[in-house]
Amino acid sequence: MVDNTAFGTRRREDLFDGLLGLLLAEGFAQFGVAELASRLRCSKSTLYTLAGSKEQLVVKTVTHFFRTATEQVEAAVADADSARDRVVTYLVSVGDALAPASTAFMSDLHAFEPTRELYERNTAAAARRVQEFITAGVASGEFRDVDAAFAADLAASMMSRIQRREVEAATGLDDASAYRQLASILTAGIDAPTTAEATSGVSSAGGG
Template sequence: MPSQPLRSRRQPTARQQVLLGELEELFLAEGFREFTLDDLAARLHCSKSTLYTLASSKEQLAVKVVAHFFKGAAERIEERIDGVADAREVIALYLAGIADELKRASETFMADVAAFEPARVTYELNSQAAAGRIRSFIAKGVADGVFRDVHATLIAEMAGLLVEGIQTGVVRARTGVSDADAFTALAELLLGGLRVG
């Protein structure tokens, strides 16, 4: 244990929160790799020093904005399923939420995330968390008797592999299907395959 308490990270100011939101919308629409800090400052009508209050480099800024997007998406998706008891409905709402969030992201943004390792790691961590949530929903559905128990653990693992394939771009490359559409198809596959009777 450290002898002194760890310093908590400073919360972003209201202005910084607004900038993060504006950067998120810009990056989702146009990606981030081609922008310079000068470009971003001009587009957001702020100074580079204002951007430096968010991060010390363009790369760190990209990671911060990508993390902001995925964190906000996760929170909105969890709000969708809050209080829903039926595992079938939870899976449908959860995966529809992921699809809706990813529909906000342009192909350029997704390509930039895939090409920039720190951003890709952020997406990967979020995908792993999503796969874990799906596994828990399947287990709950089996326990509640709304899903068949035939190979439920295997199906949960396969869902995790599909989520990984979507995140890594393998599904997109092999099928030409967007990540959002792939999550919609995953919901249909799971709900159809696990249905009782």
């Protein structure tokens, strides 16, 4: 016997996945519901079962994108066993999760207030996670006694520039490379000195 409920759920998931792939590749401002339905090879009425308007459909799809990205990033971080690894893994994984987003998608995301607000909320949440990792690292002595909130805000500001493609325009780095550079520079700046480094610093100060 066919489970119509399960079939319906899979169909909705497949539609959202197809819609997400299309929007990530080409953006969404230029599409109407009729063209979206045509590209997805379904009817307009089928799309309207997902949301009552194009705007709501876009918001639901972008929400799905960020939720999936968050799950991927958190799954990767769960395997990290130190504060430094968690910061590096988190930032690199964010870059990997967002890599499929085209310039057109990001431009449309920023131009449409509801999706821009979703993006801003997700960036703020990412900054809080980075701050948690840094705070834990400071407490354990793995990181220097830095202001975790400032370090997280610094990371969030750069994350915003990366996702707006400003870093790529200025440096030529793609998103994944930019996130790796951010992870490297941020952790190098807050890493606690080794015992040998600390002893060398004390000796140098005493000898001066």
